[in-house]
Amino acid sequence: MTLGIVVLNIAPARFHDTHLIAEFLHLVESNDYSIDYVALAVVKTPSPKTYVHAGTVEHIRSVCDLIKPTFVLCSRALDARIQRNLEKVLCVSIIDRTELLLSLFEKRATSAAGKCQVELARLSYLQTKLVRGWTHLERQRGGIGLRGGPGETQIEVDRRILRHSIHKMRQKLDKIEKTRALNRQQRTRDQKRVVSLVGYxxxxxSTLFNRLTQxxxxxxxxxxxxxxxxxxxxHYASLGPSEELLLVDTVGFMRDLPAQLLTAFHSTLEEITLSDLIVHVVDCSDPAMHEKMSSVQSSLKAISADEIPLITVFxxxxxxxxxxxxxxxxxxxxxxxxFGLDALVRRIMDMRS
Ligand SMILES: Nc1nc2c(ncn2[C@@H]2O[C@H](COP(=O)(O)OP(=O)(O)OP(=O)(O)O)[C@@H](O)[C@H]2O)c(=O)[nH]1
Ligand SMILES: [Mg+2]
Structure with missing residues (x-):
């Protein structure tokens, strides 16, 4: 458990922002961070230096002085310069939304492919954080002396190391991707129909996947x-196993997923584009259901999966x-x-004809 403060930036014009706050707090909890203090910052026009305004910075600084947190967590992605400025004033490391998502993905990655994908996303993220006089690599490598030839500045060394690591990681992923492609070819040869469960x-x-596949x-x-x-x-209880229908459980969508994660998970998301039917799973008890449905619909469009037959499951x-x-x-x-699974399975099975 790590101590943290959460800074939330809310624009008052957006009525569903309370959902966004709840979602961010859920993200923090999912990361196993315990929250000591939540500061809400209403930002209409961001300050160019610190994004939040001087009064908020001062307020958070006094809270940090008091509770000495390990991190300050920020609910939005921060530009490297702004992050550095805030870290300087607050004298504490800041984790922005992108980094929080990356560390959550790191915790969840179990397969070789998943680990590679998250590592690639982290390396690409680090590239965006290299600023003269302050590099995130310092945190990562714990100050190992990695300076290159004469005249090579720290930032150049960092860039070189990152480029090299990204290249190696891509090669590794390419190999994994080839194996996946072979598996897909096999499925096509065996004339299996593929149904993907997608959703926020x-x-x-996964609960539905477990029920429908034992x-x-x-x-x-x-x-x-x-x-x-x-x-x-x-393989659903009373209806028995099906030889020709395969079900795929996929990574969930979320609004504004960082570009680095989307790029790294492209091949995983591509699995969806190769399905014969998409089952869009929606949590109908969620007050932000409609926003989340639109977010999933635009994500499906972004990966060109919006032409595939789709059924919505509340x-x-x-x-x-x-x-x-x-x-x-x-x-x-x-x-x-x-409840309702019999009818759903019959509908999925109908797809065969
Ligand atoms: N009450 C209720 N809870 C449900 C139902 N289906 C799933 N849940 C709960 O919702 C939570 C999330 O379920 P998951 O199946 O992990 O959701 P997911 O869509 O796979 O989530 P990600 O893998 O994180 O994208 C779990 O605590 C489930 O027990 C349901 O029909 N009713
Ligand atoms: Mg799941």
Whole structure:
């Protein structure tokens, strides 16, 4: 457990910002950080030096003096210069939203591919943080002397090391990707149909996947519990196993995922583009359901998966019993209570014909 302060920047014009605050706090909890203090900063016009205004900086500084936190966590991605300025004034390391997401992904990555992808994302992120006189690599390598030939400045050394590491990591990922492509070819040869479960993080994809495949995938009330796509044949209780239908559990989406993570996870997301049917799992008990649905829809568009047949599944209806669906292409289910799963599985199986 690490101590932390959370600084939240909210623009008052955006009505659903309370959801964003809740989401950020969930992200912090998922990272196992204990929060000591939450400072809400309303920023209409960002300050060019510190993003938040002088009064807020002063306030956070006095709180830091008092509780001496290990980190200050910031709910938005920070430009390297702004981050450095804030760290100087507050005399404490700052973790911005991108870094928080990266460390969460690092914790969750278990497979070789997942680990490589997160490492690649971290290296690319570090590239954006190299600023003269202050480099994030110092934190990473614990001050090992890595200075190169005469005249090579620290920042040049850092850039060189990063370029080299990124190149090696890409090569490693390319190899993994080739194996994945072979597996996909095999599926096509065997004429298997692929159904991908997609959705916002924590919507209940893995819980549904477990129910529909008799698997035991890690499902948890934590963000990004799943990172690697998992493939299993459909096998639902009374309807028995299906030889030709494969179900894929995928990494969850989230609004404004950092570009470095999206690039590194491109091949994982590509699995979705090769499916015959997409099941969009939505948490219908979530007050931010509509924003999250749009976020998933735009992410599917961004990976060119918006032309694939899609059915929407409103999950967790046990938590929102008054919820009803009017669209007869959509389903209302509860993955934990097995409610509505029969109809859903029959619909998925219909796809075969
Ligand atoms: N009450 C209720 N809880 C559910 C239901 N389905 C899933 N959950 C809970 O929601 C939480 C998230 O479930 P997961 O299956 O891990 O969600 P996910 O979409 O796979 O999440 P990521 O892998 O993080 O993207 C867990 O605590 C589940 O027990 C449901 O139908 N009803
Ligand atoms: Mg999951």
């Amino acid at each position: 993080t924590n919507a209940g994809k 698997a035991d995938t890690w499902a948890n009330d934590q963000l990004f519990a799943t990172l690697d796509p998992l493939v299993r044949r459909l 999950n967790k209806c046990d938590l929102n019993p008054r919820f009803t669906v009017r669209d007869h292409h959509a389903f209302c289910i509860s993955a934990t209570d097995d």
